[in-house]
Amino acid sequence: MNDSGTLEEAYGRLHRTGPEFDGWLSNHGPMAVESMVRHGYGREVHRWLDTYVGRLDELPRGISPIGAEDWREALGDPNRLGDWLTYFDRELREQPWRAVLETWWPRLLPGIAAGATHGVIRTGHAIHALLRQQDERRLAELGQALGYWAARWQAIAGFDAPSGTAEPERAFAGVPRVPDQSKGINHRLEQLAGISGWGSALAALEPAADAEQARAHLTRLADAATLRYVTHAHGNPVMLVHTATAPTAVLRALPALPADVWGASLNAAWAAGAAVTAAYAPAEPAPRRDLPAVPGSAEEVFELAVRHGDEHVIKLADTALDVYHRTDDPDALAAVVRAATLIRPFFS
Structure with missing residues (x-):
C-alpha cells in the first residue's frame, strides 16, 4: 500500500467521527496521520488509529441548514457544528476548493482562536495535503476542518x-x-x-x-x-x-x-x-x-x-x-x- 492510499483510508475512518470528543476536546486524528504519512510513517497509521478512534465521538447531526445569507448568525456557535460540516461539504462539491478558501479564509481568520487554534491547524494540514494531491477524501477533510473552525470561531481580544x-x-x-x-x-x-x-x-x-x-x-x-x-x-x-x-x-x-x-x-x-x-x-x-x-x-x-x-x-x-x-x-x-x-x- 502506498502512503497516498494510507492517508485516504485514514481520512475515511476519521470522517465517520466528529471534530470533537468528550464535549470539547479536539480530534487530532487527521492532523497526526497527515504528518505521519508525509514523513514516511504510513505503515504506523492504522495501528495508531486502532487505538485513537476508540475515544472519538460520532459525527454530529445538524439542526438547520446554513445559507449564503445567514452564515454570520451561525459563526462561532458550537451547537451548529453539524450544520457547518454539511455546509462546507456542499460548498466543496459545488466549487473549486481554492475558491471556497479564498472566500472563507478572510472570514474565519479573525476567529483564529477557534478550538484552542485547532480549527486553523486542522485546516493547514488539510491544505498541505491538497497541495500535494487532490481527491475526494482530501477535499472532505478540508470541509471538516473549515466547518470545525467556523463552529468554534473565537476572536482574540485586542486583535x-x-x-x-x-x-x-x-x-x-x-x-x-x-x-x-x-x-x-x-x-x-x-x-x-x-x-x-x-x-x-x-x-x-x-x-x-x-x-x-x-x-x-x-x-x-x-x-x-x-x-x-x-x-x-x-x-x-x-x-x-x-x-x-x-x-x-x-x-x-x-x-x-x-x-x-x-x-x-x-x-x-x-x-x-x-x-x-x-x-x-x-x-x-x-x-x-x-x-x-x-x-x-x-x-x-x-x-x-x-x-x-x-x-x-x-x-x-x-x-x-x-x-x-x-x-x-x-x-x-x-x-x-x-x-x-x-x-x-x-x-x-
Whole structure:
C-alpha cells in the first residue's frame, strides 16, 4: 500500500467521527496521520488509529441548514457544528476548493482562536495535503476542518495589525501572562482584554510591508515559537505546542491563498501565538542544565515522536523538522524530546 492510499483510508475512518470528543476536546486524528504519512510513517497509521478512534465521538447531526445569507448568525456557535460540516461539504462539491478558501479564509481568520487554534491547524494540514494531491477524501477533510473552525470561531481580544519594531523572539518575550491560570483556555483568553500591557505586546511585532515579507515574518514566528518551547514547555507542554503549530499551519496555507491576505494571516498567527503564550507560559524559563540532550538526527526525532504516539508530540515533530531544516538549530529537535519527556506517551 502506498502512503497516498494510507492517508485516504485514514481520512475515511476519521470522517465517520466528529471534530470533537468528550464535549470539547479536539480530534487530532487527521492532523497526526497527515504528518505521519508525509514523513514516511504510513505503515504506523492504522495501528495508531486502532487505538485513537476508540475515544472519538460520532459525527454530529445538524439542526438547520446554513445559507449564503445567514452564515454570520451561525459563526462561532458550537451547537451548529453539524450544520457547518454539511455546509462546507456542499460548498466543496459545488466549487473549486481554492475558491471556497479564498472566500472563507478572510472570514474565519479573525476567529483564529477557534478550538484552542485547532480549527486553523486542522485546516493547514488539510491544505498541505491538497497541495500535494487532490481527491475526494482530501477535499472532505478540508470541509471538516473549515466547518470545525467556523463552529468554534473565537476572536482574540485586542486583535489588530501590529505596528512595532520587535522581531518574533523579542515579541514573544514581551507577552504578559494572564493572572488566573487555574482553569481552561477559554477562561484564560477571557482575561486578555483586562491585562495591562496586552495591547502593547500585540502591537510590538514588526509588521510586514508586503506579501513576501509577511511570509518571511511568519516563518520566523514559527521558528521562534518552536525554539522557545524548549525552555518554556513546562508551563503547559500540551497547550504550548500550539504556539508553534498554529503559525506553521498558516504558513503552509499561504501557497493556496491570494497574496493580498498574507499580511492579515501573519497578524492573526501572531495574535494566536501570543494569546496561547499569555495563557500558559511559565513565570520563568527552565535552566539549560535541565533540558534534554539534542538527538542525533531529524529522522531520529520523528521516529521518537511516532514511538511516543501522543498526537501533540507528533504534530510538534512535524513543525520542528521544518524549523530545523530552515535554521540548523538543534533546539528545534530538542523541543520534540522535551515534549516527549513532559507529555504522557500515547501507548503507555
